[in-house]
Amino acid sequence: MIIYIPTPLRPYADGRDEFEVDAATITEALAGLTQAHPDLRKHLFTAEGGVRAFVNLYLNDADVRYLPEKLASKVSSTDTLSIIPSIAGGCSPGLAVQAGAASPHDIEANEHGYQNEK
């Protein structure tokens, strides 16, 4: 499958805008990507190993958070995985100036995150 790398992450992937990987699941595909480009890891994952809340993953046109198997979803060689950091803001002063500050988006991400329900 092909993983599309967004503008901000290309400096950590040797300037590449896409990465081809043989993988059976989304988790395997991301592992292949970060093994080839280890500097990407901290941009995609938290210290605990979860996908950062502001990182959106789309398998073709489907939000991975809402797939039944989430990151364990099976993939084929013709699938594409898009990495899309969220884009939001506004003149409302409601959020604290703090990297990784909680936001409505983060809350939504946590509620409907990438981990399968236990």
Added chain:
Amino acid sequence: MSRLQIPQAEYEAIRAHGEETYPHECCGALLGRPTAEGWKVEAAVRAGNTRTDSAHNRYNIAPVELVKIEREARRLGLGIAGFYHSHPDHPAQWSTTDFAEAHWLGCSYVITEVAHGRAAVTNSFLLAGATEEEKRFEQETIAVDEESIDTELS
């Protein structure tokens, strides 16, 4: 200081977008190519604001719309250079919300103040820093067409 180059037509289009959606915030993406000085914008793409609950002071672009915008950029041989949005009756300065929600490191965030329905000051801020934890906004020059102008502080 980095520099955002943008064609006159695209510059006017993003300001007009803010006037059209007033008193709500508009938003969209900027497609372009990187240069040694900063991004050179070649196209501005309008996006929908999904924050209909608070559209007067918040914006959000649906990720699936971004997937499609990036797909189109790729087809054109361009990259996502940054994003734009408007601040209705609010200065063209980044807010704490803008900062907290900014995650496209190395990209430009263009903000237009729309005062009483008319586009006023437009500023651009580069999201600098190597990581999410080190990120910061740095104001940059906006060069419209070939003529370079310093962005105005409001």
